[in-house]
Amino acid sequence: MAPKVSEDYKQARRRELLQAAKRVFIQKGFVHTSMQDIMDEAGISRGAFYSYFDNIDHVFMEVLKYEDQQIIQFLAPPAEGSVWQHLKRWVEDQQGYIESLHDTLLLAKSEFFLSSLYVKNKENFPYISDRYDETAAAIEEAIEEGIRRGEFRTQLRPGTMARFLISFMNGLMLDTYQLGRERTRVEEQLAALLFSLEQMLSPVQG
Amino acid sequence: MAPKVSEDYKQARRRELLQAAKRVFIQKGFVHTSMQDIMDEAGISRGAFYSYFDNIDHVFMEVLKYEDQQIIQFLAPPAEGSVWQHLKRWVEDQQGYIESLHDTLLLAKSEFFLSSLYVKNKENFPYISDRYDETAAAIEEAIEEGIRRGEFRTQLRPGTMARFLISFMNGLMLDTYQLGRERTRVEEQLAALLFSLEQMLSPVQG
DNA sequence: CTTGAAACTATACATAGGTGTCGGTTATAA
DNA sequence: TTATAACCGACACCTATGTATAGTTTCAAG
Numbered sequence: 001m002a003p004k005v006s007e008d009y010k011q012a013r014r015r016e017l018l019q020a021a022k023r024v025f026i027q028k029g030f031v032h033t034s035m036q037d038i039m040d041e042a043g044i045s046r047g048a049f050y051s052y053f054d055n056i057d058h059v060f061m062e063v064l065k066y067e068d069q070q071i072i073q074f075l076a077p078p079a080e081g082s083v084w085q086h087l088k089r090w091v092e093d094q095q096g097y098i099e100s101l102h103d104t105l106l107l108a109k110s111e112f113f114l115s116s117l118y119v120k121n122k123e124n125f126p127y128i129s130d131r132y133d134e135t136a137a138a139i140e141e142a143i144e145e146g147i148r149r150g151e152f153r154t155q156l157r158p159g160t161m162a163r164f165l166i167s168f169m170n171g172l173m174l175d176t177y178q179l180g181r182e183r184t185r186v187e188e189q190l191a192a193l194l195f196s197l198e199q200m201l202s203p204v205q206g
Numbered sequence: 207m208a209p210k211v212s213e214d215y216k217q218a219r220r221r222e223l224l225q226a227a228k229r230v231f232i233q234k235g236f237v238h239t240s241m242q243d244i245m246d247e248a249g250i251s252r253g254a255f256y257s258y259f260d261n262i263d264h265v266f267m268e269v270l271k272y273e274d275q276q277i278i279q280f281l282a283p284p285a286e287g288s289v290w291q292h293l294k295r296w297v298e299d300q301q302g303y304i305e306s307l308h309d310t311l312l313l314a315k316s317e318f319f320l321s322s323l324y325v326k327n328k329e330n331f332p333y334i335s336d337r338y339d340e341t342a343a344a345i346e347e348a349i350e351e352g353i354r355r356g357e358f359r360t361q362l363r364p365g366t367m368a369r370f371l372i373s374f375m376n377g378l379m380l381d382t383y384q385l386g387r388e389r390t391r392v393e394e395q396l397a398a399l400l401f402s403l404e405q406m407l408s409p410v411q412g
Numbered sequence: 413c414t415t416g417a418a419a420c421t422a423t424a425c426a427t428a429g430g431t432g433t434c435g436g437t438t439a440t441a442a
Numbered sequence: 443t444t445a446t447a448a449c450c451g452a453c454a455c456c457t458a459t460g461t462a463t464a465g466t467t468t469c470a471a472g
Contacts, residue, residue, distance in 0.1 A: 004416095004417065004418035004419055004420095004467095004468065004469055004470075005418075005419070005468085005469070005470090006470095010419095013419095029320070029321070031237055031317075031321055032321070034457085034458060034459090035458080035459070035460090036457095036458075036459095044420085044421090045420065045421045045422065045423095046421090046422085046423090046460090046461095047419095047420075047421075047422085047423095047461090047462085047463095048419070048420050048421075050460070050461080051419080051420090054460090055459080055460080056459095107320060110316070110320050111237075111317070111320055111321070113384060114235070114237075114313060114316050114317055114320070114380075114384070115235070115237055115238070115317070128384060128385070129385055129389060132381065132385055132389065132390075133389075155401065156394075156397070156398050156401060157394065159391070159394075160391060160394040160395060160397070160398050161398060163390060163391055163394070163395055164374070164395050164398040164399070164402075166377070166381070167374050167377035167378040167381055167390070167395060168370070168373050168374045168377055169377065170376075170377035170380060170381060171372070171373035171374055171375065171376035171377025171378070171380070172373040172377070174320075174376060174377070174380070175338065175372070175373055175376060178319055178320070178334060179334070179335055179338055183335060183338065183339075184338075184369060184373070185365070185366060185369055188362075188363065188365075188366040188369070189366060189369055189370050189373060191362070191366070192362050192366050192367060192370040192406070193370070195361065195362060195405075195406065196370075196402040196405065196406070199401075199402065199405035200398070200401065200402070211439095211440075211441085211447075211448070212441095216448095219448095240429080240430060240431090241430075241431075241432090242429090242430075242431095250449080250450095251449060251450040251451060252431095252432080252433090252450080252451070252452095253432095253433080253434080253448090253449060253450060253451075254448065254449045254450070255449095256431095256432065256433080257447095257448075257449080260432090261431085261432085262431095413472105414471105414472085415469105415470100415471090415472085416469105416470100416471095416472105417468105417469095417470100417471105418467105418468085418469085418470105419466100419467080419468075419469095420465105420466080420467070420468090421464100421465085421466070421467090422463100422464095422465090422466100423462100423463085423464095424461100424462085424463080424464105425460105425461080425462075425463095426459100426460095426461085426462100427458105427459080427460090427461105428457105428458085428459080429456105429457090429458090429459105430455105430456085430457085430458100431454105431455080431456075431457100432453105432454100432455090432456105433452105433453085433454085433455100434451105434452090434453085434454105435450105435451105435452095435453105436449105436450085436451100436452105437448105437449080437450070437451105438447105438448085438449070438450085439446100439447090439448080439449090440444105440445105440446090440447090440448095441444100441445100441446095441447100442443100442444090442445090442446105
């Protein structure tokens with residue numbers, strides 16, 4: 001006879017499972033999450049779950065892919081307004097994001113990509129390097145657009161500034177995750193970042 | 207009868223064990239290192255090893271303490287020379303350090319302090335927050351010394367700039383550990399950092 | 413409505429790896 | 443010589459993985 005369920009159903013179920021997995025990863029991180037934890041959260045049996053995913057690395061990578069689908073390119077190319085205002089706004093928005101890091105996959109991602117298994121098998125996991133390059137390229141593109149419009153007068157290469165910004169944000173997020181926003185003084189640091197960017201870009205309409 | 211060995215011997219043995227542990231942690235990180243791995247590296251039996259250390263968290267914390275003893279405060283208060291030259295030199299030195307991250311405890315430390323067990327028991331592990339505060343204070347002190355000498359004309363609070371520097375360096379180190387120095391463009395980023403610091407501090411003798 | 417196959421449950425299993433302890437052995441300082 | 447600290451390695455225990463099995467539910471084609 002015909003298959004029991006439609007392809008759509010399978011897809012939907014799979015998505016449910018990934019959502020459950022995501023909840024667990026957010027709460028427990030990667031290292032301390034077991035397959036059983038995810039099965040319990042999803043309310044599914046061992047056998048059924050293993051028919052969807054091979055192992056926990058597989059589950060996690062699928063969660064990341066699923067997550068990426070949802071993320072809109074808010075860092076995307078600048079709209080019609082001022083590029084500087086756009087960047088400034090983005091930096092200011094980061095503050096709210098950083099204050100809710102415990103509700104994100106930050107911990108799980110950091111653990112996963114630090115694990116030596118990953119670092120020693122970079123080739124098999126192009127995800128993170130691709131992600132880094134894409135993010136850098138997006139920021140770089142925004143800066144170049146500003147230059148094209150005559151809005152910025154830059155002292156450094158756009159790609160350098162983009163990566164500088166990424167390094168800073170990554171460091172700030174991890175430190176703040178571990179130590180809390182009071183100790184790292186998030187707001188002040190972001191203000192310092194804006195100051196730096198302003199010096200680097202010399203925006204005409206500061 | 208009297209104890210079999212001298213106190214000195216015990217201390218020395220303990221140090222040997224910590225050195226072996228350190229080698230393993232450097233090579234395998236924290237998550238993928240087991241007690242057995244360390245015992246094998248040290249060439250000691252389970253029982254003997256457990257008479258020195260209670261569990262792997264204990265071993266790791268002791269490694270960190272041992273490591274701290276060795277580290278001299280090279281970021282220490284500025285000598286008699288120019289504070290700006292001192293800071294500049296320090297940043298330049300970081301490049302070499304960053305290129306050999308795989309021979310350090312960076313991975314192990316990151317893994318250890320990320321593990322949710324740690325994050326959810328901050329109180330029990332004052333190490334990392336103390337370390338952060340101390341480092342920030344050291345940089346802050348250097349900057350303030352520059353101000354006192356009339357060498358710097360700062361736009362931002364010294365504590366903010368210190369933490370800004372730490373965030374950036376932490377982010378750069380982790381990204382570079384994972385992606386390699388070509389991809390993150392370490393040299394250029396450090397140049398950008400120097401540019402930023404120069405704008406922030408306005409050193410009189412650039 | 414029947415029915416057959418897919419999806420699922422619950423549980424058992426073999427494997428693997430790690431933990432911390434314990435009784436016995438070795439080596440040395442008194 | 444001898445008591446005792448330092449050491450050894452087997453052991454019992456636990457947790458997790460991935461597979462396998464038998465039996466049950468569900469759904470859609472016929």
